[in-house]
Amino acid sequence: MPDDTIAAVATAIAPGEGSVAIVRVSGPEAETIGQRLFVAPGHQTWESHRVLYGHVCDPASGERVDEALLLLMRAPRSFTRETVVEFHCHGGLISVQRVLELVLASGARRALPGEFSQRAFLNGRLDLTRAEAISELVTARSRRAAQLAMAGLDGGLQAQIAGLRERLLDQLAELEARVDFEDDLPPLDSDAVAAELGAVQAELEQLVADGERGQLLRDGLRVAIVGRPNVGKSSLLNRLSCSERAIVTDLPGTTRDLVESELVLQGVPLTLLDTAGIRSTSDRVEQIGIERSHSALQAADAVLLLFDLSVGWCADDAALRDLVPEGVPLLVVGNKADQFAAGTSPPSTEADVCISALTGAGESDLVAQLLARCGHSDPQGVQLALNRRQQDLAAAAAASLGASLEAARQQLPWDFWTIDLRAAVRALGEITGEEVSEAVLDRVFSRFCIGK
Ligand SMILES: Nc1nc2c(ncn2[C@@H]2O[C@H](COP(=O)(O)OP(=O)(O)OP(=O)(O)O)[C@@H](O)[C@H]2O)c(=O)[nH]1
Ligand SMILES: [Mg+2]
Structure with a gap:
């Protein structure tokens, strides 16, 4: 157990932002540090879970550094289960930093990223899935991502993984007993054991697949809009992001640099990239812009290839389509559908979807098709989602169970089954934190933000 006091x-x-800022101190010295720095007038008493009003003062000079509130939470009734003191100071940069400096000068150490959560975990306040869910909640970029994080924080993932691990432990106990005392015990129904291992394996594979879909909600997508000049790329960016972010004119070659816009579509956070129209040109600035368009095309998670329906699909559009890297979801979008009389469909066999960036026609179809191509066909379907680390471990556990089942199929002795079964149990224990090394923990928590 850590015996020092941390602060952040x-x-x-x-x-200039945030009217209130919190300096959090946790550890055995927290209360002493609070009493040293905080002057509470009148007859306020230092009771746990009571708010004190007063000033943070520099003990060396007596200078009042900030007017603040102090919240004392004595161990174990705190987030870390250690004694925690929070100074609720004024926001911005200056006073809060000074309060932190005074706290550090009084004996606390600057907390590492995620160190409060790590202590909460080490002190049994949280399992690892809940701790990770907190970090995901803080970094969520969409409401759906936040909902998934909340489901993890409510213990849904912990319950599910721990349940599967229990089922494997039951089978492992039966098998190991047979390894040692085969003759003293009733015979084991190997088909029933294999069926149970297969059932757990199937559930794990489902969890990995759901995790993949959830990942989209967490990480979001970088989507590049590419095409020849004047096809309406900037108009589409503006429409999707409900802004006038990019300059639109009827002059080909208007966009010279990448224009980024952050938005959320059906719960998926997107970074949309408007690019310079691709053509051959002698203009040096435009050339550089076009090089950037090519880089964006290569680096995107998905590509919207826009062309002008009123001009028709041409060889240059086809050449651009060939540049999209293999495996990257691509949607060919015919724009300016408004140029055709209502009720008549534009004469294009190349377009996956026809839209008008001018009127907004076809926009919802475009969004639905884009997300479907990126594997996000059922946005409400995922209720719980493993993060990358958890997915890797669940997949490893499923693979180990596959190896166990292979031993079963070959009718090998029990100890051949147990080796891989034990590996599967260990992998699931690493998800919940029941079987996890210090190095792995350090890595997990280092991805958290400071002060969490
Ligand atoms: N009729 C019609 N005009 C459109 C539509 N979308 C864009 N335009 C017009 O087409 C012209 C070019 O639009 P932009 O959005 O600047 O095209 P771009 O692809 O970004 O062009 P570059 O930046 O030069 O590559 C502008 O005059 C737009 O008003 C559309 O759906 N229908
Ligand atoms: Mg443009």
Whole structure:
């Protein structure tokens, strides 16, 4: 158990922003540090879970550094289960940093990223899936991603993984007993054991697949809009992001640089990239812009290839389509559908979807098709989602169970089954934190933000 006291600013740090900022201190010295720095007038008493009003003062000079509230939470009734003191100071940059400096000068150490959560985990306040869910909640970029994180925080993942691990442990116990005392025990129904291992394996594979879909909600997608000049790329970016982010004119070659816009479509956070129209040109600036378009095309998670329906699909559009890397979801979008009389469909066999960036026609179809191509066909379907680390472990557990089942199929002795079964149990224990090394923990928590 850690025996030192850590401190960090727990709220976002931005100049001129946030009217309140919190300096959080956790560990055996937290209360002493609080009493040293905080002057509470009148007859306020230092009771746990009571808010004190007063000033943070520099003990060396007596200078009042900030007017603040102090919240004391004595162990074990705190997030870390250690004694925690929070100074609720004024926001911005200056006073909160000074309060933190005073806390550090009084004997606390600057907390590493995720160190409060790590202590909460080490002290049994949280299992690992819940701790990771907190970090995911903080970094969620869409409401759906936040809902998934909340499901993890409510213990849904923990319950599911721990349940599967229990089922494997039951089978392991039966098998190991047979390894040692085969003659003293009733015979084991190997088909029933194999069926149970197969059932757990199938559930794990389902969890991995759901995790993949959930990943989209967490990480989001970088989508590049590419095409020849003047096809309406910037108009589409503006429409999807409900803004006038990019300059639109009827002059081909208007966009010279990448224009990024962040938005959320059906719960999926997207970074949309408007690019310079691709053509051969002698204009040096435009050439550089076009090089950037090519890089964006290569680096995108998905590509919207736009062409002008009123001009028709041409060889240059086809050449652009060939540049899209293999395996990257691509949607060919015919734009300017408004140029055709209502009720008549534009004469294009190449377009996956026809839209008008001008009127908004076809926009919802475009969004649905784009997300479907990126594997996000059922946005409400995923209720719980493993993160990458958890997915890798669940997949490893499923593979180990596959090896166990192979031993079963070959009718090998029990100890051949148990080797891989034990590996599967260990992998699931690494998800919940029941069987996890310190190095892995350090790596997991280092991805958290400071002060969490
Ligand atoms: N009729 C019609 N005009 C459109 C539509 N979308 C864009 N335009 C017009 O087409 C012209 C070019 O639009 P932009 O959005 O600037 O095209 P772009 O692909 O970004 O062009 P570059 O930046 O030069 O590559 C502008 O005059 C737009 O108003 C559409 O759906 N229908
Ligand atoms: Mg443009």
